[in-house]
Amino acid sequence: MTVRMTRRAFVAAASMMATALVATACGSPQEAATGGGDDSAPVKVGLVYSQSGALASYGKQYIEGFKAGLSYATKGTNKVGKRTVEVTEMDDAGDPAKAVSAAKDLIGKGYQILAGSTASGVALQVAPIAAQNKVLFISGPAATDAVTGANRYTFRSGRQSYQDVLTAKSFIGDAAGKKVVVFGQDSAFGKSNVDAVKAVIGGAGATVTSVLAPASATDFTPFASQLTAAKPDLLFVAWAGTTAPAMWQTLDQQGVLTSTTVVTGLDIRASWPTFGAAGSKVSFLSHFFDGAADNDAAKAAKAAVPGGVLDLFHPDGFTAAQMIVRAVEQGGDDVDKMVTALEGWSFDGVKGKETVRAEDHALLQPMFQAKLTGGGDAVKAELQKALTADETAPPAVAMKG
Structure with a gap:
């Protein structure tokens, strides 16, 4: 498809007013195990994205970028302090219903950090779940403008349609x-x-x-x-x-x-x-x-991804990992402190200088001609x-x- 990125972005933007499904997760995520007060307990991160389905190629780039970004942000240790970052991947196949089910399952098991959402329709369904359960959610390639300002627990690691x-x-x-x-x-x-x-x-x-x-x-x-x-x-x-x-x-x-x-x-x-x-x-x-950007993060991503060639959605995964490491470094297991740590944060990503706008969590970033x-x-x-x-x-x- 010649404009698949644009198609996905604008179809998603057209559905901005769709009613989001609010679901209640099982268990008590605030009490479940993502480390509690133990500074050596693992940090559990749930990635719900398209491993299969129409956007599987986007999802593949996202997870490759995430792994590269996690290594970069933790200086190769995959640890925040003494805590190992344990990543669980779940396939939503671009289906909002599957994504909702996966998100509820992860939250019920005590996960306080979710990321992914290759498809915009998925992001719009997961965002309200994050707010209801007070877990951190960092949407990925999903470009719908509606993710911006969705709620204080929802962020994005990619660009938006606007x-x-x-x-x-x-x-x-x-x-x-x-x-x-x-x-x-x-x-x-x-x-x-x-x-x-x-x-x-x-x-x-x-x-x-x-x-x-x-x-x-x-x-x-x-x-x-x-x-x-x-x-x-x-x-x-x-x-x-x-x-x-x-x-x-x-x-x-x-x-x-x-x-x-x-x-x-x-x-x-x-x-x-x-x-x-x-x-x-x-x-x-x-x-x-x-080749759109040439900085330390871009060089690290290029060296880490299979084949050594970056593509459209590698930055989205890389940035998500950077944001998660920042959130845990500053907030520990307190999700509200994680949110505060990300709001207004400026950092050097694969694309260049990026900033999480505090008032609505838009990710301000370079774009290219x-x-x-x-x-x-x-x-080329x-x-x-x-x-x-x-x-x-x-x-x-x-x-x-």
């Missing part, structure tokens, strides 16, 4: 008076992208319209003609599915990609060859890719610009609980 759209906006600078067209599928997914771009870029003064194609479309020439006729300053493409290569080829052949600035989301490395010759003519908003060069298996991403955490900061929201 940061994606602000990165797209950066390609046209001042949006006032600009013309933006969203090209996508005529589906809930496509319409949610239109709504998001209208809210963020339209809210900054741009005129936002859309061209939506039926999900079953295979001939994209008529849509390419509409896009050319619209003469936008920015064409934002949100596309998912097996027709993506044909869509990009048509846009390229019809001259759309050279007529304006065309922006889409850069997904995992495995998706890059699907752009074909069109790839070099598209501008990409990027959460992360290998990228281009693809080369072709086939030799295609090159950094065009790194946007600071301030440049891509989402508006603060009121904490819900």
